[in-house]
Structures are given as C-alpha cells and as structure tokens.
Ligand code: DI6
C-alpha cells in the first residue's frame with residue numbers, strides 16, 4: 299500500500315496511545331493494541347499499529363498521548379433528548395408509591411412532556427437540547443440517536459425531528475427516529491386505531507418526503523400500542539424503505555421483539571420481559587438487543603433482561619442512556635456502562651462494546667464508526683485512565699481529554 303521510501307502522510311498522528319480498538323478481529327481484551335499509534339487523514343483512520351511498527355511519516359500535527367487510552371467515540375443508540383420541561387414532580391410521586399403506569403393512565407407521564415414540547419418554540423427546544431447534549435460530548439459521544447414522540451401531532455413531530463437534525467451543528471453524528479407511535483395523544487382518547495391511521499397515512503409519508511427520519515420506532519406495551527397496531531406502523535415504514543426498531547417487552551411480554559425481528563428490525567429495545575422464543579427470533583433476524591439500565595433503575599424494576607440468553611444465542615447487546623424526562627433522566631453514558639455491569643451483569647468489555655461497536659450496529663452504522671479500524675470515520679475519545687475498565691468503574695469524574703469527531707477536535711463550550 300505504501301511505496302517504499304515515501305513517508306506516510308497524516309493530518310494528525312496520535313502516538314504513545316493505548317488503543318482499545320474494540321475490533322473483534324484483534325485477539326485481545328478490548329481489541330487492545332498497547333503502546334500504539336493511530337493516523338488520521340481527511341477524517342478517516344488511515345493507520346493503526348504498535349509504536350515500534352510506525353514507519354517514516356510526515357504529519358501536520360503529532361499528538362503525544364503519553365500512555366492514555368484511546369477508544370472509539372461513544373455511540374448512544376437510544377435517546378429521547380429533545381423535549382420540553384421536566385418531570386421531577388412525577389419522580390417525587392413515584393417515590394411516594396405511585397407507579398409509572400398509574401401516572402401515565404392519569405394523563406401524566408409521556409403526555410405531560412407532550413404538552414410542554416408542543417408549547418415550546420423550535421429555537422428554545424434546540425437551545426435546551428443542545429445544552430443537554432454537552433454532557434454527552436464531554437463523555438466522548440460522537441454519534442447519538444434522537445427520537446421524536448413527544449409531539450404526537452404533525453407540526454410538533456416535525457419540529458422535534460428538525461431540532462434533532464440541527465444537533466449536527468454541535469459536532470456530532472445524529473441519527474433521527476420517528477416515534478409517532480409512542481403514546482396516544484389526548485385528542486385521540488379511546489380512538490387508538492384512528493391515531494395509527496394518522497401515523498401511517500399522513501405522518502410517515504410526510505416525514506419520509508421531508509427526509510427527516512432515518513428510522514421508525516414504536517412503543518409496544520399495554521399502556522401504549524398493541525402488536526397489531528405496531529405491525530401497521532412497520533408496514534407503512536417499509537413502504538418508504540425506512541428501517542424499524544421497537545420499544546419492546548419493557549413492562550410486560552407482548553411479543554414485540556418477535557414482531558420487530560419479523561420486520562428485520564435494526565434493534566429491539568428494553569427487553570426485560572422477553573422470553574427465549576423472542577431471543578431466538580432476534581438472533582435469526584440479526585436484530586440487536588438495546589438494553590437500557592437507566593430506565594430499569596429509575597422505575598425500580600426487578601425483572602432483568604436475560605443477558606445469558608442473549609449471550610447463548612449470540613444476540614449482540616448494545617447499551618444506551620434512553621435519556622428522557624420520565625423513566626431515564628440521565629445525561630451520562632458512562633453511568634450507563636457502570637449500571638450495565640452492576641445491575642445487568644455485563645463485563646466491562648461487553649459494556650464498552652455495547653456503547654461503541656454494537657451501538658453503531660444498532661444504528662446501521664457498523665462500517666462507519668464504533669471501532670478503531672482502518673477506513674472508518676476518525677471518531678475517537680482519549681481518556682486519562684490506566685485501564686479501559688475504569689470507564690465502567692468510576693461514577694463521577696471521568697471526562698475525555700480529547701474528543702475527536704471525523705478527525706477534528708472541536709470545543710463545545
Ligand atoms: N420507554 C421509555 O423508556 C421512554 N419511552 C418509552 O416508550 C420513556 C418516555 C417517558 O416516560 O417520557
């Protein structure tokens with residue numbers, strides 16, 4: 299590849315870095331290359347090696363990492379980060395024994411965020427979201443998925459997705475997801491099928507026409523939509539060639555994961571109540587299990603997702619914050635890594651893979667980001683730690699020294 303005697307050229311060359319490549323083809327924990335070098339040209343990773351194998355090079359910029367660890371930029375593949383208001387008072391109610399479902403059935407929950415989000419103008423919504431996003435960027439996130447679903451009418455769903463798209467201005471890759479089938483809006487009370495008509499016949503076509511969504515999601519649950527209703531949403535998405543994913547088996551087993559697998563979904567998410575058949579269906583379809591320990595923790599759930607079954611059948615497990623004002627008001631991806639280990643029994647290596655390589659897979663971005671590999675986007679995070687397990691170990695003060703997106707180090711104050 300390189301001509302003899304011609305030095306390699308880089309825009310940036312990182313030297314003396316311990317690389318947690320997360321590349322499954324490297325036979326070492328974390329795909330680690332200790333005492334390594336990584337070169338970047340035109341926003342892509344163009345060189346990875348041990349320091350001792352580094353050839354002659356010329357570079358614009360050489361960054362000495364002094365033994366720090368470099369990982370792929372983090373991928374948060376499930377968030378509801380665009381929303382108005384917050385629900386701290388419901389948190390208090392829940393602490394006093396009122397359940398999440400009871401609050402929702404009384405018109406609070408998701409619907410109280412719908413009200414606040416409908417009332418907020420687009421600029422304010424962007425500003426608030428962009429401020430929340432800073433926490434993610436400080437912790438090394440370079441790709442984030444953002445759902446709609448707090449509008450539940452055409453103008454607000456569009457407003458949310460436009461705000462989500464605008465977040466790319468904050469120097470991060472954004473994947474948007476249309477979640478019209480999140481909850482039943484008050485104007486359709488007792489008429490869920492009419493609302494599903496609106497989602498399928500008007501919202502999905504319009505959002506596809508405006509190219510505002512990269513995928514379509516739904517909430518399949520007693521308190522939300524039935525498998526039959528979600529099937530209609532998936533069929534509409536298919537017409538517009540939009541990939542699907544699903545909030546499934548969060549509070550009960552509805553067979554949502556099986557349905558998602560039938561449609562070749564990118565992911566099925568939550569999955570505390572999934573059974574072995576559901577796991578097998580996901581394995582067969584190549585659907586990623588996105589586990590969300592933040593919601594499990596906040597809702598004080600006791601039923602854990604069947605991590606051993608996912609391992610047994612080879613279903614890849616991703617992790618995400620599920621950042622939302624109700625069940626997971628969390629803006630710390632590293633806290634999620636910790637929770638996955640302490641609450642769900644992940645190994646630290648599985649946890650880091652869940653928010654890098656597997657997170658990317660859950661967004662259909664497997665070939666673009668999520669590992670340190672030649673040819674991929676130079677999305678990197680450099681951490682002042684002595685071992686990658688520290689990313690799961692500390693709760694509190696671990697921030698990236700550098701966060702590089704597409705080869706560039708941008709400040710985000
Ligand atoms: N499951 C979740 O975790 C979020 N949506 C969903 O269907 C929570 C949404 C909320 O409570 O605002």
Ligand code: FE
Nearest residue numbers: 376378545620
């Ligand atoms: Fe969610």
